[in-house]
Amino acid sequence: MERSNNSFFEGFILVGFSDRPFLEMILFVIVLFFYLLTILGNMTIIFLSVLDSRLHTPMYFFLANLSFLDMCFTTGSIPQMLYNLWGPDKSITYLGCAIQLYFVLALGGVECVLLAVMSFDRYAAVCKPLHYSVIMHPRLCGQLASVAWLSGFGNALIMVPQTLVLPRCGHRHVDHFLCEMPALIGMACVDTMELEALAFALAIFIILAPLILILISYGNIAQAVLRIKSAAGRRKAFNTCSSHLIVVSLFYGTIIYMYLQPANTYSQDQGKFLTLFYTIVTPSVNPLIYTLRNKDVKEAVKKVLGSGDR
Template identity: 55%
Template sequence: MWINNQSSLNDFILLGFSDHPWLETPLFVILLVAYIFALFGNTSIILVSHLDPQLDSPMYFFVSNLSLLDLCYTTSTVPQMLVNIRGPKKTISYGGCIAQLYIFLALGSTECILLAIMAFDRYAAICKPLHYPIIMNQKRCIRMATGTWISGFAHSLVQSTLTVVAPRCGQRVMDHFFCEVPAILKLVCTDTRVNEAALNVLGALLLLVPLILILGTYMFIAQAVMKIHSRESYWKAFNTCASHLLVVSLFYFTAISMYVQPPSSYSHDRGKVMALFYGIVTPTLHPFIYTLRNKDVKASLRKALNKEFWVKKR
């Protein structure tokens, strides 16, 4: 009995929108529907990218990596959010909170680097088309993807450790849906300026360095595209980059607004809205961005659905 009581004292209480109970039911429905769409959309992208020989290219290899990221991203937070919204207890264990913090940070860090790798892939395809198969060969793509995941998880280890070691003096009520850096630092009972400075430097490096590389890469791509005289080739190059640019815009808008700021100036209501946006909305939108703007993916999905339909009909 003493162990259970002691364990419960270590749990974090996640308030969410408990101060607005009328929001909980519609929010639960929206999150559930969005989560189902995110699971279906990202799983479809992964399966189609691996099963259709027409999509056997570096571009779709990295797109499937992004979809895997989004699957893990939503699964690391949304199920717990759904349980807390509808359940009588709005808690998460200490171990669960630390694991959620680490995984969520790791996946976000990995996505930063992956988006830069995807921009380089587009640069190689458009600016170096004759050398593209050599530059982006299979072994190199696998190494780049592996390095991206390792770097993201290593960065998260540093960030989450700096966040967790700060003393909370028994405070465990978190005005949020899940465990993330700004919300946890709000519970710290000592001066957090050193932690904030270290986290901001790390966050700025991880966010801004890949962003600068992406912007620089697209400057070279824009110069190459402007030299294209064929209207068809011009629009093909534009469409190739448009989906990636839209994903980059969605990701960096929310990430920079959340993490490149002092956590002491963190607004709970704004933080919760932004968390819902980048935690569930963007991973749900990514598959639609890549399918709606991409003829190859749409054709592959139609082919897969038609094949499944005829198999069931037989």
């Protein structure tokens, strides 16, 4: 307990890329650029979803949730990262580390479930078009969004305390640029097999179960698309789903690597760059993916800017 108390008062040192000072300055510029892009792009999606009545549909309700989530996710980690990249001070308080760990875990879990909810919405739109408005009524949309947010924060509420109380035998240096669960577990000086087993079990519900639901949804969508005779109809169905599929691929590709492997096989350098990818790149490209491939969003932008038909 004494060592744990010392960690509480002293906090942690986020090593990050401090062994490569030149790389730190390059990363500072890159991270700042992507952070500003994330805030601007996702705020645009949220404002358009509120201001344009044509976007008051379940698809854009969930997309606005995803945009708000991405802004929270990046804001919970990037300002501290920029501070540590800019100067020699790599410290973070124990409380700051706990808050950062909680929000990274919680919001990552929310995104997993939310992407599954969005795939169900796409399934209803493509496979049940005549009953879409009945199936995806506002009350159900609100309930599904609530399930996504509550499940992510509930998962973090279990894992964060378990991770933070691990004895570290005076070790304060986190070989990462943020407080992430695999890196903190790797610092422990005790056997962490039970905690890793718990993390894996929860990951089945938070990561694998939503992924299975996504695959089932798109399996049904693929069958429905193949039954469409007209090329125009198939193209419309593909455009309805392609943006979501790209986002799912980007997000899940990194999350599965990060959280579904044993801590003793975890490569810190690979982990840092993958975390960098899903922390700064994925949230910033989500609005671009949805906007560039979506006619409704483009028309909403024109309307808000005053160059639309209405």
